[in-house]
Amino acid sequence: MDGGRDSEIAMGAYQPGYLATRNRAARGQVHGFRVALWQEHLGRDAAAEAAGDLLQPSSLACVRRMNQVAEKHWAMFADDSFRGDLPGHLMAYPVGVGSGGELLNTRDKFPDTNAKVLGTKSNILPPILTT
Template sequence: MARRHRRFMVYVHSKGMIVDEEYVIVGSANINQRSLAGSRDTELAVGAYQPHHTTAASAAGTTRRPRGKVFGYRMSLWEEHLGKEVVRRWPELVERPESPECVGLVSRIARDN
């Protein structure tokens, strides 16, 4: 029936990546022949770059973490997927996703789910 009426199901498989709190890309594009040939799948991706929002060390030896829009987007994803209570309870962990403590926290939450 779908072929007769030329209607087909649409599946959107999206993915995202955040790099160094400075770059973000979100979309459905894949790096393969089907996506890149231009005659088969329709793909879309949006990228954003927010320069000068990387981690920086101060003269006093303390580290300043970025607080730009990309950081805000990542934190909203943490709240959505881990829960607002987790982000409020352990802000020092989720603000440092590269830390072993944050990896352990996310692993525990995933295991419990």
């Protein structure tokens, strides 16, 4: 997350007038912004289905829902017979993690390319361009 790629975006936001309590999550403009981003990246239908889970962003149910939608979008993207637009932007990266922490690729190359999922180190290009 060094800012070297446009796919690596993170931000922090704080709104002291809207703090979470033991019984209620914060519901200020930061909350509204987060929900709008999720609606954009999940797609309207998936965001509507997940509405209850999205109100508790730190919950296991929310994490599972996000992963479920990301996997669905990746499966659609990687399906050679899929035609049309994806319903959202969020996709799972096609790797798994083994019990020893090693990376496991679920496919060798990205669809329609010769680009390896796990990549390789270059002897010519600097690491900032390849890793």
